[in-house]
Amino acid sequence: MTDSRRGLILINTGPGKGKTTAALGTALRAVGNGMRVLMLQFLKGSWHYGELDAVRPFGENFVLKQMGRGFVKVGGAETDPEDLRMVQEAWEEARLAILSGEWDMVILDEINYAISYGMLDPAQVAETLKNRPEMVHVILTGRNAHPSLVELADTVTEMRELKHAYQKGILAQRGIEY
DSSP: OOOOOOOOEEEEESSSSOHHHHHHHHHHHHHHTTOOEEEEESSOOSSOOHHHHHHGGGGGGEEEEEOSOSSOOOSGGGSOHHHHHHHHHHHHHHHHHHHHOOOSEEEEETHHHHHHTTSSOHHHHHHHHHTSOTTOEEEEESSSOOHHHHHHOSEEEEOOOSOOGGGGTOOOOTTTTO
């Protein structure tokens, strides 16, 4: 066991709920310890989520940006070129943010979806993660984390659904799901 401190790569994946929520909890802990956090949401963008307002009081210490349009259609000709462009734009901002060392933690929310939908090359992501400054932590969220990124990560958590309110016909609740 080594006590060396360095930036970690964490992945929150799996079919259960809580991947983004867990990343937000880690971000809150980081900000509470004097760290600066950037969270880029790759696909979210059309809804207003409670976390957007919640992080506002942290100012420049916790910046959250929605980089997408919301739900995307994927698969062959269905993938909208505008969604592809937005994912590439989000990735370029993420890449520069990670490599800049300006942020102590960068959260790439829903990036695993963008990769599994074929909208982003996992090799590009892996290359950036390997070349990041030593103390930069990166969290990747979304189902179906790419095996090469799972291999590269320090900590991988798989969320597994045992039971969910929607199975009883209960709709998404403000403050719980969004």
